[in-house]
Amino acid sequence: MLSERRLEVLRAIVQDYVGTEEPVGSKALTERHRLGVSPATVRNDMAVLEEEGYIAQPHTSAGRIPTDKGYRLFVDKLAGVKPLSSPERRAIQNFLDGAVDLDDVVGRTVRLLAQLTRQVAVVQYPSLTRSTVRHVELLSLAPARLMLVLITDTGRVEQRLIDCPSPFGETSLADLRARLNSRVVGRRFTDVPPLVQDLPESFEAEDRGTVSTVLATLLETLVEEAEERLMIGGTANLTRFGHDFPLTIRPVLEALEEQVVLLKLLGEANESGMAVRIGHENAYEGLNSTSVVSVGYGSGGEAVAKLGVVGPTRMDYPGTMGAVRAVARYVGQILAES
Numbered sequence: 001m002l003s004e005r006r007l008e009v010l011r012a013i014v015q016d017y018v019g020t021e022e023p024v025g026s027k028a029l030t031e032r033h034r035l036g037v038s039p040a041t042v043r044n045d046m047a048v049l050e051e052e053g054y055i056a057q058p059h060t061s062a063g064r065i066p067t068d069k070g071y072r073l074f075v076d077k078l079a080g081v082k083p084l085s086s087p088e089r090r091a092i093q094n095f096l097d098g099a100v101d102l103d104d105v106v107g108r109t110v111r112l113l114a115q116l117t118r119q120v121a122v123v124q125y126p127s128l129t130r131s132t133v134r135h136v137e138l139l140s141l142a143p144a145r146l147m148l149v150l151i152t153d154t155g156r157v158e159q160r161l162i163d164c165p166s167p168f169g170e171t172s173l174a175d176l177r178a179r180l181n182s183r184v185v186g187r188r189f190t191d192v193p194p195l196v197q198d199l200p201e202s203f204e205a206e207d208r209g210t211v212s213t214v215l216a217t218l219l220e221t222l223v224e225e226a227e228e229r230l231m232i233g234g235t236a237n238l239t240r241f242g243h244d245f246p247l248t249i250r251p252v253l254e255a256l257e258e259q260v261v262l263l264k265l266l267g268e269a270n271e272s273g274m275a276v277r278i279g280h281e282n283a284y285e286g287l288n289s290t291s292v293v294s295v296g297y298g299s300g301g302e303a304v305a306k307l308g309v310v311g312p313t314r315m316d317y318p319g320t321m322g323a324v325r326a327v328a329r330y331v332g333q334i335l336a337e338s
Contacts, residue, residue, distance in 0.1 A: 114234025
């Protein structure tokens, strides 16, 4: 266990290195921070921190920089989440309030996160499997052609065209629409199939084929894999951190193009808490020089997806965590009110 003083020295090293981009020496630490001890004592503390693997000496520099282990301890023990200022919170609310649909909400959220943190922002679309049905609309396009519109509690809208086995009248269509909504509105997608399986039997024989076709299309829509979508923005921000990536930025850019990698990085959508993965904690080798800060968002206190940022390990963790958490909270409010 490190003493309180050595923890303070580590905190000072992380703060200075993040702020200056320069390795930190004992003299600079005693000048910038009220550590209450001599440079010689700080040098001794830094030697212990280096021996324990929390800081390292790059090249021949006299200063030290934090390691992944050092950043981990900083995030876990030393860093509070930095609250956003009132003007920042108002700016977030005003920017997100103008969104017109789910795609617009996700697009605005990505741009906002990238601007606030100056990192790469990643936002996952709300998962269909964790959504509930808000409304099912059925529209007649021709005597034997319908459109099914599925609207979820997260504002997601899915549309499907249905070719019916026989003409389907307006009276039957209104009847099916009413019965369908009475059974599925407010229900989880996973709960819907048994609720509608006997519906065709309650219709006249000549309409049962069409009702069965509509239900098959609805159930296909509920289980479609298209739910694993995400949006990414601010990739150009990485060019500001060229020296933070030891060899080249290319592996990071290649990793960001892999949607499966990003989804794994964000973690399971039902984990609503803040997660910070630092350096080699990221399983994908191309992202070993980055950190990922992510959190779940959703309405009603339940996470339906994740959002977060990817940047170099030399990151303003308190500020980034504060921005990610605040944006997630506002997006959740918008989904709840939409």
